[in-house]
Amino acid sequence: MKYCNYEKPDGTGARAGVMHEGLIYPLSSIPAGPDGEDAARLSGPIDPASLRLLEEITARLRNCDPLSAYRSDRALDPTGVRLLPPVLPAASFRDFYAFEAHVKTARDRRGREMIPEWYEIPVFYFSNHTAMLGHGDELPFPAGGRWLDYELEVGAVIGRPGRNIRAADADAHIAGFMVLNDWSLRDAQREEMKVGLGPAKGKDFATGIGPLLVSPEELEPYRAGKGYDLAMTAKVNGREYSRGNWKDIHYSFGEMIERASRNVTLHPGDVIGSGTVGTGCILELGPDTVDGWLEPGDVVELEIERLGTLGNCIVATPAEEN
Numbered sequence: 001m002k003y004c005n006y007e008k009p010d011g012t013g014a015r016a017g018v019m020h021e022g023l024i025y026p027l028s029s030i031p032a033g034p035d036g037e038d039a040a041r042l043s044g045p046i047d048p049a050s051l052r053l054l055e056e057i058t059a060r061l062r063n064c065d066p067l068s069a070y071r072s073d074r075a076l077d078p079t080g081v082r083l084l085p086p087v088l089p090a091a092s093f094r095d096f097y098a099f100e101a102h103v104k105t106a107r108d109r110r111g112r113e114m115i116p117e118w119y120e121i122p123v124f125y126f127s128n129h130t131a132m133l134g135h136g137d138e139l140p141f142p143a144g145g146r147w148l149d150y151e152l153e154v155g156a157v158i159g160r161p162g163r164n165i166r167a168a169d170a171d172a173h174i175a176g177f178m179v180l181n182d183w184s185l186r187d188a189q190r191e192e193m194k195v196g197l198g199p200a201k202g203k204d205f206a207t208g209i210g211p212l213l214v215s216p217e218e219l220e221p222y223r224a225g226k227g228y229d230l231a232m233t234a235k236v237n238g239r240e241y242s243r244g245n246w247k248d249i250h251y252s253f254g255e256m257i258e259r260a261s262r263n264v265t266l267h268p269g270d271v272i273g274s275g276t277v278g279t280g281c282i283l284e285l286g287p288d289t290v291d292g293w294l295e296p297g298d299v300v301e302l303e304i305e306r307l308g309t310l311g312n313c314i315v316a317t318p319a320e321e322n
Contacts, residue, residue, distance in 0.1 A: 003019070013044070023078070083210060086176075091129065095126075100278075101277075154274040182275075232277045299313045
């Protein structure tokens with residue numbers, strides 16, 4: 001199933017829905033369970049507390065004609081609503097470094113050899129889970145910076161809590177996958193990484209997620225290697241900059257979750273990022289090979305097959321922040 005959070009122009013607030021054949025159906029119209037709790041709980045958006053219900057809803061819809069479970073007169077055109085981040089709010093955000101091609105190329109452009117330790121453990125950093133952007137949201141150009149970049153990634157959302165989760169068992173803890181854009185301010189990142197700690201201010205101003213949260217079973221026919229045979233592309237102002245494939249990932253999400261959950265508990269709503277796919281950012285491509293770094297007015301669209309397209313426009317920094 002493909003889930004989303006949306007907001008109608010009438011000011012009624014955020015709601016959860018399921019995307020089916022190009023239309024959004026409110027999850028509040030799902031037939032209630034015996035106690036009616038699920039329908040009432042999902043009258044609002046998908047949040048960390050309600051993620052546990054998606055598994056039940058997915059199982060229910062799997063066993064019937066999806067449209068028969070809804071009141072079709074309530075179907076919404078996605079162009080008439082605002083699509084929000086598919087989990088509101090995210091509980092935390094860990095971003096990994098799992099695509100070998102990206103790591104190798106980015107280091108080579110800086111004249112550095114590959115790190116042997118990279119092959120020993122999947123590594124990650126924490127970023128700002130309170131600065132999530134949804135599809136269509138504008139990104140104010142970060143004040144004080146010049147080298148703004150996108151990063152084309154896969155995101156996973158934890159649906160079941162767990163501690164010291166084994167990689168082989170991790171799939172059961174994933175509520176769904178989504179497109180993720182790890183926006184990066186490269187000049188700030190370069191300065192702080194020289195100190196040997198970070199990234200922080202080069203990353204914490206925004207992360208894009210969405211537009212959909214796609215259940216793992218939806219992707220099962222495309223499983224390949226440690227990922228899925230799904231193309232990943234990035235466009236800037238309609239021009240393709242990046243093209244990769246999820247199946248080329250070196251560390252599986254199971255391996256990432258095993259590492260992330262060692263000695264700590266992962267909670268529903270925690271977001272796990274894959275790191276950048278090969279060719280998936282301007283830093284790796286080289287700003288001289290494209291139209292330079294991103295600027296106000298640029299529209300960035302990241303697409304992953306079966307997960308949808310996440311688009312955002314960069315706007316000028318508000319004057320009071322300069």
